[in-house]
Amino acid sequence: MQYQGMPLPVWAKFTICIVFDLIDMTFGRAMLGVGILTDVGNALIMFWLWGPTGLLAAWEAADVTEQFDGFVPTNTILAWAAHKKSVST
Numbered sequence: 001m002q003y004q005g006m007p008l009p010v011w012a013k014f015t016i017c018i019v020f021d022l023i024d025m026t027f028g029r030a031m032l033g034v035g036i037l038t039d040v041g042n043a044l045i046m047f048w049l050w051g052p053t054g055l056l057a058a059w060e061a062a063d064v065t066e067q068f069d070g071f072v073p074t075n076t077i078l079a080w081a082a083h084k085k086s087v088s089t
Contacts, residue, residue: 005047005048005049005050005051005054005082006048006049008049010083013049013050013079013083014076014079014083016045016049016075017046017049017075017076017078017079018073018075018076020042020045020075021073021074021075021076024038024042024060024069024070024074024075025070025071025073029066029067029070035064035066036061036064039057039058039060039061039069040058040061042057042060042075043055043056043057043058043060043061046075046078049079050078050079050082051082053078053081053082053085054078054082056074056078057074057075057078059074060072060074
């Protein structure tokens with residue numbers, strides 16, 4: 001059986017994703033030197049929420065300057081995609 005993520009209501013998962021995106025867009029860009037750690041931690045949280053699809057959030061760790069990934073709401077996009085995938089199957 002494949003891991004499908006934490007059994008929380010969808011609205012709670014979306015709220016968590018939006019909050020983490022807002023943190024990434026504001027404080028995440030200002031914390032120089034810990035950006036990669038927060039990006040990896042963020043990917044683990046998304047995995048916890050959405051299963052293997054959440055690991056796609058790890059792409060943000062590739063941007064070591066923290067200038068581009070702050071403008072892409074990765075968590076919210078993953079939440080939307082994972083929810084659409086679960087509804088369609």
